[in-house]
Amino acid sequence: MNKIILLVFTVLITCFTLNAQESKYGIRIGANLSSLNSDNITGDLDQSRIGVVVGFLADYRLTNKLRIQPELQYSGQGNKDRDLRVNYLQLPILLKYNITDVFNVQLGPQAGIKIWEWEDNQAGTTDFGTFDFAGVIGVGANITDNFFVDLRYALGFANVFDEGAGVNIDGTSRNIQLSVGYRL
Template sequence: MKRFFLLTAMFTLLSVFSIHAQRVTGVLSGFKAGINVSSLNSDATEIDEIDARVGFQAAFFVEIPFSRSFSFQPELQYSAQGGKLEEFRVNYIHLPLMLKYNVTDYLNIHLGPQVGLKIWEWEQDQNDNFNNLNYAVSGGLGANLSDNFFIEARYVYGLSNITEDVNELNVDQDIKNSYVQVSLGYRL
């Protein structure tokens, strides 16, 4: 039930930004998709030895300019993360809140926090091993290929423990998710 309310709140927030975007001149919206290469970080040696998972990610975004150089970009993003081993796979809906600085007309840097809601995990013996919420900070570079197309590369560093009960996964340390994203996007 908590997941339903949080997911509803996330969709509502992005809808409000989208409606506002249609009324304000210069506000853009669009979508992007690409890959994640995610890894699990922990003090536990057995976690660090798990291979990275290559997964899919896609997002809808609204870009709200403050000035020619600065803008705010909330996103609603699906992301496949975790490790390569099945028991460490988990998928999220993220809400990144990015501040963008346009270095030039073609290059930008962006930085911001994000919150994630778990929507799926590989279930071994029907156990719920991963927390429903996770928090992270992300930053990256973007390059405009044209007025509509762009590419982005982003690094996301997990701040919160993603595991519900570390004993179920036979680990006795906190586990955090970190990943690199590469995306191709289109502004509407």
């Protein structure tokens, strides 16, 4: 996990030091429809949580069609059950391929660090781990030169539950994210 985090931060630092001709910065805000995937939790995991996502982005041109977009975002995730709610500070690093001037596809890794979880869990079995790691795929559309919309799907690869808490629970996160944004 430390190697993954080091790789993500190395890519981020490289992105910020690029001497790109067309660098843009902006903000995104939207909604998540998130859930957890686990065979170890009893109850209804099909009830997804609707959460908010808000963040900052940098958009760097690599070629005429290819861009890299590192972001720093807050994301409310988990399930509808309050004991299964968790919020992350995430760092997605997306490669964007512009199919046309309007439409693009996005792909990349996303590292997350837990910043909040529901504290009043009765069972004591849903302690979340500190880190999450996911793969992100998405599509985007430029409404104007500055305004855009994104639709993304993130599939977690790491166990989101704390393995050191003495409880043997495995589970991964997944979410669909719809957002609007503004680039300066």
